[in-house]
Amino acid sequence: MSKLGKYLKKYWWQILIVVGFLVVQAYGDLSLPQYTSDIVDVGIQQGGIDSPVPEVIRKQQLDRILMFLPENDRQTVENSYTLLDQGDYSDSQWKTYLEKYPVLYGEALYVRNDLTEEEEAAIGEIISTPAMLISYLSSDGEEALAVKKDILSQALQKAPEDLTETDLQTDLFQIFQQMPSEALQEMAAKTKEQMGSLSEMLTDQIAVEFVKNEYTAVGMDLEKIQTRYITVTGAKMLGFSLLIMVSTIVVTFLAARVAASLSRDLRGRIFGKVLSFSNAEYDQFSTSSLITRSTNDIQQVQMMVVMLLRMLLYAPIMAAGGVMKVLGTNTSMAWIIGVAVACILAVVTVLFLVVMPKFQLLQKLIDRLNLVTREIISGLPVIRAFSRERHEEDRFEKANKDLTKVNLFVNRVMTCMMPLMMLIMNLVTVVIVWNGAHGIEAGDMQVGDMIAFISYTMQIIMSFLMLAMMSIMLPRAAVSLKRIDDVLTAKPSIEDPVSPRHFRQEMKGVVEFDHVHFAYPGAEEDVLSDITFTAEPGKTTAVIGSTGSGKSTVVNLIPRFFDVTGGAVRVDGVDIREVSRKDLRDRIGYVPQKGVLFSGTIETNIKFSDEELSDEKMERAARIAQATEFVEGKADRYDSPISQGGTNVSGGQKQRLSIARAIAKDPEIFIFDDSFSALDYKTDAVLRKTLREETKDATVIIVAQRISTILNADQILVLDEGKIVGKGTHEELMVSCEEYQQIARSQLAESELSGKAGKEAAL
Numbered sequence: 001m002s003k004l005g006k007y008l009k010k011y012w013w014q015i016l017i018v019v020g021f022l023v024v025q026a027y028g029d030l031s032l033p034q035y036t037s038d039i040v041d042v043g044i045q046q047g048g049i050d051s052p053v054p055e056v057i058r059k060q061q062l063d064r065i066l067m068f069l070p071e072n073d074r075q076t077v078e079n080s081y082t083l084l085d086q087g088d089y090s091d092s093q094w095k096t097y098l099e100k101y102p103v104l105y106g107e108a109l110y111v112r113n114d115l116t117e118e119e120e121a122a123i124g125e126i127i128s129t130p131a132m133l134i135s136y137l138s139s140d141g142e143e144a145l146a147v148k149k150d151i152l153s154q155a156l157q158k159a160p161e162d163l164t165e166t167d168l169q170t171d172l173f174q175i176f177q178q179m180p181s182e183a184l185q186e187m188a189a190k191t192k193e194q195m196g197s198l199s200e201m202l203t204d205q206i207a208v209e210f211v212k213n214e215y216t217a218v219g220m221d222l223e224k225i226q227t228r229y230i231t232v233t234g235a236k237m238l239g240f241s242l243l244i245m246v247s248t249i250v251v252t253f254l255a256a257r258v259a260a261s262l263s264r265d266l267r268g269r270i271f272g273k274v275l276s277f278s279n280a281e282y283d284q285f286s287t288s289s290l291i292t293r294s295t296n297d298i299q300q301v302q303m304m305v306v307m308l309l310r311m312l313l314y315a316p317i318m319a320a321g322g323v324m325k326v327l328g329t330n331t332s333m334a335w336i337i338g339v340a341v342a343c344i345l346a347v348v349t350v351l352f353l354v355v356m357p358k359f360q361l362l363q364k365l366i367d368r369l370n371l372v373t374r375e376i377i378s379g380l381p382v383i384r385a386f387s388r389e390r391h392e393e394d395r396f397e398k399a400n401k402d403l404t405k406v407n408l409f410v411n412r413v414m415t416c417m418m419p420l421m422m423l424i425m426n427l428v429t430v431v432i433v434w435n436g437a438h439g440i441e442a443g444d445m446q447v448g449d450m451i452a453f454i455s456y457t458m459q460i461i462m463s464f465l466m467l468a469m470m471s472i473m474l475p476r477a478a479v480s481l482k483r484i485d486d487v488l489t490a491k492p493s494i495e496d497p498v499s500p501r502h503f504r505q506e507m508k509g510v511v512e513f514d515h516v517h518f519a520y521p522g523a524e525e526d527v528l529s530d531i532t533f534t535a536e537p538g539k540t541t542a543v544i545g546s547t548g549s550g551k552s553t554v555v556n557l558i559p560r561f562f563d564v565t566g567g568a569v570r571v572d573g574v575d576i577r578e579v580s581r582k583d584l585r586d587r588i589g590y591v592p593q594k595g596v597l598f599s600g601t602i603e604t605n606i607k608f609s610d611e612e613l614s615d616e617k618m619e620r621a622a623r624i625a626q627a628t629e630f631v632e633g634k635a636d637r638y639d640s641p642i643s644q645g646g647t648n649v650s651g652g653q654k655q656r657l658s659i660a661r662a663i664a665k666d667p668e669i670f671i672f673d674d675s676f677s678a679l680d681y682k683t684d685a686v687l688r689k690t691l692r693e694e695t696k697d698a699t700v701i702i703v704a705q706r707i708s709t710i711l712n713a714d715q716i717l718v719l720d721e722g723k724i725v726g727k728g729t730h731e732e733l734m735v736s737c738e739e740y741q742q743i744a745r746s747q748l749a750e751s752e753l754s755g756k757a758g759k760e761a762a763l
Contacts, residue, residue: 003485007266008305011258018254018309025247026317028240030325033455035237039230040448045205047222048229052124052131052207053115054214056101057081059108061134061214064173067181068130080123081110102219109218124207131210138213255309263302270294270487278494279561280521285487288371293487296366297480304477312470315463322460326453333435333453340428340461347420348468351413352475358410359476365403372399421465428461429454493521494563500580503572503587509537509668509699510572511558517566518553526565527553528722533715537668540692540700542710544743545719551703552593554719555671558701559585571669589662591675593703595654597646602631603638605657609665618664624694625660626679626687627653652679659687669699676702676709684709707747716740 008015042050057065062081066074084104086094097111098104115123137148149163215222274290285293326334376383376392383392436450516531528550535541543551556562557569560576568575576584597605606621607613618638622628630653634640646654655675662670670691676684688709691700704710711730718726718733718740726737733740 003481004301004305004308007262008258010265011261014254014258015309018251018258019313021247021250021254022314022317025244025251026314026321028244028247029318029459030321030456031240032237033452033459034325035233035240036455037446037448037452039233040451041446042448043226043230043233045446045448046208047212048226049208049211049215050229051120052128052211053080053112053120054211056109056111056218056220057214058103058217059083059110061217062110064134064176065127065130067173067176068133069126073126077123077126080113080115080119082113084109084111100220103217107218128207132206135206135210135213251310251314255306258309259302259305262305263298266298266301266484266488267294270298270484273488273490276492276495277490278492278563279556280493281490283521284490286367286371288374289367289483290487291374292367292370293480293483297483300477300480301484304474304481307470307473311466312474315466315470319460319463319467322456322463326456326460333432333439336428336431336435337457337460340424340457341464343424344421344461344464344468347417347424351417351468355410355413356475358406360479362403362406362410362476362479365399365406369396369399369403372396417468421461421468425458425461425465428457432457494560494581496580497578500583501574501578503574503579503583505572507573509587509697510570511535511541511669511699511701512570512573513554513557513567514570515567516557516564516569518557518562519565520562526722528557531567531722531724533717533724533727535669535699535701535715537699538697539714540702540710540712541715541717542702542704542713543717543719544704544707544710544740546739546743549719550722551719552673553722554717555673555701555703558669558671559588559590587668589665589667589670589698591655591658591662591670591672593673593675593677595646595651595658595675597642597649597654597657599644600642601636601639602634602642602657605642606638606660606664608661613664617666618660620694621660621664622657624663624687624690625656626683626690627656627660630656652683655679656683656687663691663695667698670695670701672700672702672704674703674705677705681708688712707744718743 038050042048062077066077069077084097084101089097101109103109153159153163212222215225270290270293277285323337326337372395376396383389432450432454436453439450512534513531516528517526518528518531519526531554533541543554545551553562557564558571558576560581563577568577570576571579571584571587598608603618604611606618615638619628622631622638631637631640642648642657646657649657655677656679659672659675676687679687684706685708692712702710702713707730710716714729716726716728716730716733717724718737720739726733726740728736730744734744
């Protein structure tokens with residue numbers, strides 16, 4: 001995660017916005033179950049009455065409540081209500097009250113003042129006991145009748161069985177008015193003590209029943225109250241749903257934007273890094289692996305970032321919020337959540353231990369499949385020529401099956417996770433309903449609370465489920481991120497100096513090898529040993545030798561494709577390790593051994609070094625490279641398309657266009673790495689003659705296999721096993737160098753071996 005944080009640092013403000021909207025979304029998601037519970041418990045069961053403190057109360061009922069209260073509580077309740085007096089209101093206001101409370105003409109009513117939630121809760125706690133006592137004594141139940149007889153027998157000093165029907169019709173509250181205040185408070189305290197055995201929920205419901213009776217008595221429309229409560233609560237749920245929708249859209253958009261931007265940046269950084277690699281780094285990271293890291297691995301990281309911002313950050317917020325809501329709803333069933341989470345974590349741990357090693361193997365197998373595919377496609381002509389189609393099919397099939405086998409294993413394990421999680425969720429639901437039913441029966445829980453508890457529990461479990469899924473997906477993405485980071489943090493073996501020097505203009509085009517030694521990274525022996533020579537402007541230096549003698553390695557040291565391991569290579573009198581690579585390579589026109597063309601047109605390929613190059617210079621380069629004839633023969637001439645890799649032109653045409661590309665650059669130094677091998681002798685001779693005439697001030701270094709190509713060279717270097725065994729002109733080497741003589745005799749006729757005859761044959 002630290003590596004990911006390093007690359008996501010520039011997007012911190014967008015991530016902060018995502019976190020903010022995730023908090024808003026979580027708040028909305030966690031609010032909906034409570035509103036559902038309110039609709040069931042308050043809207044349906046309590047008729048829309050959500051407070052035990054009545055909005056309006058008759059004077060008679062208020063007096064009855066006050067008689068059971070001590071002085072300080074009585075004063076608090078009295079201050080919470082105002083008597084409705086017509087003189088205090090305008091006609092329109094009084095008319096509104098009349099419509100709302102039809103009994104207002106017949107009875108004196110008190111209306112509740114504006115109270116805070118804390119004040120309303122305090123008043124509710126004060127009047128709940130008297131309200132319950134009044135409701136209880138006003139009911140017709142057998143228990144209420146027994147209590148009534150007990151009170152009347154004490155007040156009338158008669159035995160309960162001696163009470164007459166007239167006695168039973170006596171208003172108890174008239175008797176209470178005659179009783180001392182201390183006795184009434186003692187009765188209320190006794191009632192409250194008896195209520196202590198009841199749950200708080202039942203107590204609240206009894207108090208709400210008192211409020212409903214009072215509203216009915218003053219003529220209020222209970223159905224309208226219920227409808228309004230359900231409508232308002234439903235509207236709030238709809239509002240939260242819209243808020244959740246907007247938050248989800250914003251989070252999804254920003255998560256996708258951040259992930260896509262990160263992928264774009266990573267691809268750009270990898271591409272830029274790869275361009276800075278020397279051949280040593282290409283050997284460390286294979287081409288197929290670099291392609292996989294730039295595509296598949298970055299795609300895995302992109303998916304991980306989306307899931308991270310969309311799910312991984314959201315899950316802890318939901319889990320923590322859900323736990324807080326559950327503890328606020330009902331703590332007696334919190335153990336169910338603990339058991340469920342423990343089961344989920346156990347399943348995830350097992351899956352993690354099984355799948356993690358496979359994810360690491362998966363990326364290597366993708367690299368392998370890309371490698372095999374690339375080799376087969378690029379080498380298809382050779383495969384067909386040797387009738388090896390079946391063998392290559394088997395090789396591809398093995399790589400494909402190995403990848404498929406691991407993929408199937410991972411997918412099967414992942415497939416098992418979801419059914420197990422669903423089983424845990426369903427079992428948890430059953431356990432909650434089982435325990436909740438007993439709680440409802442005992443009066444410790446309402447139906448709506450159980451529904452809310454189930455919702456919160458599912459949200460908590462789903463949060464841990466999301467974390468579980470991410471814990472399985474993250475390892476694969478972490479492997480991909482590490483592979484990307486390995487490329488981006490790889491230290492190139494060839495780097496520009498901190499303070500680069502400038503070339504000396506008075507030595508323009510001079511290439512000097514000073515006792516150069518070179519060994520490939522990891523090799524035990526030198527490929528080149530004590531290479532010393534100087535290539536000068538206006539002269540041609542040729543390098544020849546047997547296969548594997550190090551010819552191409554010599555010229556690859558000049559553009560710093562590799563750095564020498566001993567000695568020094570100087571251009572224009574300056575060690576090439578002390579100048580910038582761009583400055584160095586701007587002075588060099590390089591033609592590789594294998595002609596490389598890019599998709600586009602002939603013009604874009606010749607103008608590869610400078611898109612602003614004039615058409616005259618382009619045509620001159622094509623003429624020198626002997627490419628004019630076949631270019632002019634095409635219908636679109638220089639606008640003729642070149643397919644990827646130049647597969648729609650012949651090998652000779654590809655080499656001539658590669659030579660034209662180097663000539664168009666007009667460099668100080670030309671390097672031809674066996675670049676004439678695909679040309680016929682006539683074209684080869686004409687091209688070299690024209691090149692010598694047109695680039696007479698440049699330094700030309702030619703690596704060749706054919707002696708006929710280098711007969712006219714001013715200096716010929718003969719390499720054998722990485723050492724210079726001969727140096728001089730053709731005539732001098734024919735006298736002094738046995739290795740050169742062997743090569744010459746194998747390629748030239750006796751008549752061509754003499755210097756004059758050989759030069760004439762070359763022309």
